[in-house]
Amino acid sequence: MTAEGKLAIVEDDPLLLDQLVWTLKGKFEIHRAGDANAGLALLELEPDLFLVDLGLPPTREPREGLDLIRSIREKRPDATIVVMTGETDRRYALQAMELGAFDFFQKPLDRSELLLILSRAFERHKLLQENRALKEEIVGRQSFDELIGGTAAMRDLFRSIQKVAPSNATVLIEGESGTGKELVAHSIHRASLRRSAPFVAVNGAALQDTLAESELFGHEKGAFTGAVASRPGKFELAHRGTLFLDEIATLSLAVQAKLLRALESREIERLGGRRPIAVDIRLIAASNENLEKLISSGTFRQDLFYRINSVTLRIPPLRERLDDIPLLVDFFAARYAKRHGKRQKRFTPAALEIFRMHPWRGNVRELEHLVEMVTLMVEEEEITPAHLPLTFGHRNNGEEDGGWTLPFSDAVSGFERKLLQRAIANADGVKAKAARALGLDPNQMKYLCRKYQL
Structure with a gap:
């Protein structure tokens, strides 16, 4: 048998x-x-x-x-x-x-x-x-690599990624903050012939103008004060792989000119160096701004725009793909339950309906943060509207643009603070006991108490 x-x-x-x-x-x-x-x-x-x-x-x-x-x-x-x-x-x-x-x-x-x-x-x-x-x-039918979505806009994006990935074409990814531009870049790289080579990401907004050239192209020892050793830049580190340059619009015009020259010649020269270094990279650039408007205002080079605009992929904001919210919520609930050793939360239809009403100015990143916060801070397995941050889902009728009475971050902070205060009160002021009741480890509790001065 x-x-x-x-x-x-x-x-x-x-x-x-x-x-x-x-x-x-x-x-x-x-x-x-x-x-x-x-x-x-x-x-x-x-x-x-x-x-x-x-x-x-x-x-x-x-x-x-x-x-x-x-x-x-x-x-x-x-x-x-x-x-x-x-x-x-x-x-x-x-x-x-x-x-x-x-x-x-x-x-x-x-x-x-x-x-x-x-x-x-x-x-x-x-x-x-x-x-x-x-x-x-x-x-599986509603995802591509690590991207999640079943709406028509996301399926179109998946098809475009599949088409462009095997080529060496430079790609420009357009999308608001929090839509997942780096995830799209990763997906292109992993589906490309360069998948076994490095994927190097650099955020243009994080580059100080005086050090941007050194970060991108590297420097030789003694090139500037503090350059105690030679160091390769992002271009060299991405050799034979993919270089993802996020927020490209924030680069100065001078750095844009050197970037254009490197892309056209396929050579870079380290700061303080005297010899060209051949580099073989595929560039994927991203921006949350309208580059054509920046060209008109004189803050972005037109020739660089034409060079990086071989293929443009647009990621829709979350408000344009509301039907994907239940799928995304389930995905993030499973991820953070596993990461934090918690049981996976179930979001009721009423809670999901409130999510559909929210403007999601922070897009998928904002939704992800909310699901993680609820996973950590709420004891019940079933999440109802009562568990959501204060004012979440309550529109300010005086705002024609559908704004909310509080910014999302303020609502989350208010919710966290009240939850901590209630837990500490129920534990007779013993924070270690309150932490256990909330399912937090001592370091998490210490951080939150310091954050809210409790």
């Missing part, structure tokens, strides 16, 4: 364990553990079901099993767990179900009851797997 799946049994009574194995042999591939630590280690085997006794060593008190269930659910939020208890009082079994256990049965063992419960539990596990596979298939 072929086993239906893997079953992890955590039971310290060897006689009962043998009885369980005999009852379930052939139906499941069985893995055993006699205490909570060994049971938690069985996670590495990726069992389909857990069968857990509550009265485990060393105390054999029900809390041992409850703590194990809590640990399993923290590491595998979708784990299917069935509980065994010898307690005549059902309250511990009900506590286990509150923690996420699927079902329970009471000892002594009733073979028919056990088989029925495990059969239902395994059906639940298979349904979760099918739902997960379906979701991954949907995401």
